[in-house]
Structures are given as structure tokens and as C-alpha cells.
Amino acid sequence: MKFLFWAGVRKLEYVVRRMSKIILLFFLAVSSLLGEDFGSIEVVGPSAIDFGQYPAWEKRTAVYKIRNTGKGDLKILKVRKTCGCASAKCDKNLLEPNEYASVEVVILPSTIFNLYSKNIFVESSDPKNRFLRLNVSGNAKPLMNLTPDADLDAGRIKLNTKWAQTFRLEGGADIQLGKPEIKSNYPVEVNLKKLR
Numbered sequence: 001m002k003f004l005f006w007a008g009v010r011k012l013e014y015v016v017r018r019m020s021k022i023i024l025l026f027f028l029a030v031s032s033l034l035g036e037d038f039g040s041i042e043v044v045g046p047s048a049i050d051f052g053q054y055p056a057w058e059k060r061t062a063v064y065k066i067r068n069t070g071k072g073d074l075k076i077l078k079v080r081k082t083c084g085c086a087s088a089k090c091d092k093n094l095l096e097p098n099e100y101a102s103v104e105v106v107i108l109p110s111t112i113f114n115l116y117s118k119n120i121f122v123e124s125s126d127p128k129n130r131f132l133r134l135n136v137s138g139n140a141k142p143l144m145n146l147t148p149d150a151d152l153d154a155g156r157i158k159l160n161t162k163w164a165q166t167f168r169l170e171g172g173a174d175i176q177l178g179k180p181e182i183k184s185n186y187p188v189e190v191n192l193k194k195l196r
Contacts (some may be wrong), residue, residue: 039074039095041066041126043134047104051138057110062136064103064123070094075125079103083118085111086136090122105136113142146167168195 044065051060068074074095081088085108092101105120117137121129147168157163169177180190 002179027053037072038070038127039068039072039097039125041074041122041124041129041132042069043132044100046134047133048137050084051107051136053141055137056113056140056142059109060107060136060138062134063093064105064134066090066095066103067100068131070126071097073097073125076101077123077125080121080123081105081118082120083112085116086118086120088120103134107132107136107138107140112140115139128193144175 047064049062049064051062053106075095076090076095079088079090086105087108088103088105090101090103092099095101103120105123107118115137116139117135120136121136122132122134124132127134147170160192177192180192182188182190
């Protein structure tokens with residue numbers, strides 16, 4: 001019985017010594033990280049820009065200023081956009097302490113319509129804020145609104161049967177429409193009437 005007790009104590013001493021070494025290594029690693037200087041990313045000015053209402057066929061550009069507020073260098077790893085309607089880039093890949101950079105976000109013309117809100121993420125080496133979120137929003141008004149939707153599915157129509165679909169085009173009073181262009185494998189007639 002004494003032998004089993006002594007073996008248990010020896011095993012416990014071994015585990016305690018081993019755990020002490022692991023805890024010591026952990027604290028050394030953490031203290032070395034805390035002592036190291038890191039870059040820190042910050043937006044100077046607004047992080048959200050609203051373009052308001054504008055014609056959808058025009059491009060819109062937002063420029064954000066970012067700054068390294070840390071004591072070490074800040075690496076800009078990537079600028080990530082969440083929509084194919086935009087392009088986004090940063091003018092610098094490395095910022096020294098207190099250095100500024102510009103992030104340019106462009107909403108491409110005729111790629112998005114009506115109300116929108118899109119996020120852009122600046123990925124950096126900042127351990128506390130790896131993904132800085134920027135936002136652009138607006139109301140891109142199309143030249144004309146079409147109701148119902150522009151897609152047309154007539155299904156199967158019997159031979160010599162008339163079928164009609166009505167679309168409503170709404171736009172500004174100064175819009176002049178030309179003759180409709182028709183592309184079809186079958187005879188199609190289109191009439192354009194102005195509504196008051």
C-alpha cells in the first residue's frame with residue numbers, strides 16, 4: 001500500500017513540474033508578444049459614406065483615410081469587397097507609425113440599382129482589428145423602371161394563338177424613347193404607348 005502511495009506522489013510531482021514548465025513558457029510567450037510593437041489601424045474621419053440618390057449610370061467614388069496609430073509597422077494585406085458592383089484598393093501596402101494611406105472604393109456604373117449598402121474590409125496585420133470594416137451606401141436610380149421584371153417567359157403557346165404581355169416603363173419626363181428593337185426566332189409585334 002505504501003508503495004502505491006509513493007508511486008502516486010511521484011507521478012503527481014512529475015505532472016506538477018511538467019505543468020509548471022508549460023505555464024512558464026506560456027507566460028514568456030505572452031510577455032514577449034506584449035512587449036513587441038505592433039501596428040494599429042484606425043479610420044480617420046467617417047467609416048461610412050452615403051452617396052445619396054444619384055443616376056445609376058454614373059460611377060461613385062469614396063475615399064477613406066486610414067492611419068497606423070501603433071508603435072510598429074502595419075501591413076495592409078488585402079482590401080476585400082463584398083459585391084461585384086465595386087472595386088476597392090489601398091494606395092500603400094505598408095504603413096510606418098503615424099503614417100496615412102487612402103482606401104478608394106468605386107461603385108461601378110450600371111451595376112447596382114435602387115437602395116444599397118455594401119461593406120468593404122481592409123485586412124491588416126493589426127492583431128486587435130484584423131478586418132477593418134468600411135461601408136458605402138446610396139440610392140442608384142436607373143434611367144427607367146420596368147414593371148414587371150425585365151425577364152419574359154411565355155411558356156408554351158399554341159400555334160396561331162395570340163398572347164400579350166404588358167410592361168410599364170417609368171422614367172423622367174425628358175426621356176425620349178426610340179423604336180423598340182426586337183430579337184426573336186418567331187414573329188413578334190411590339191407597340192409602345194405613352195401613358196399620361
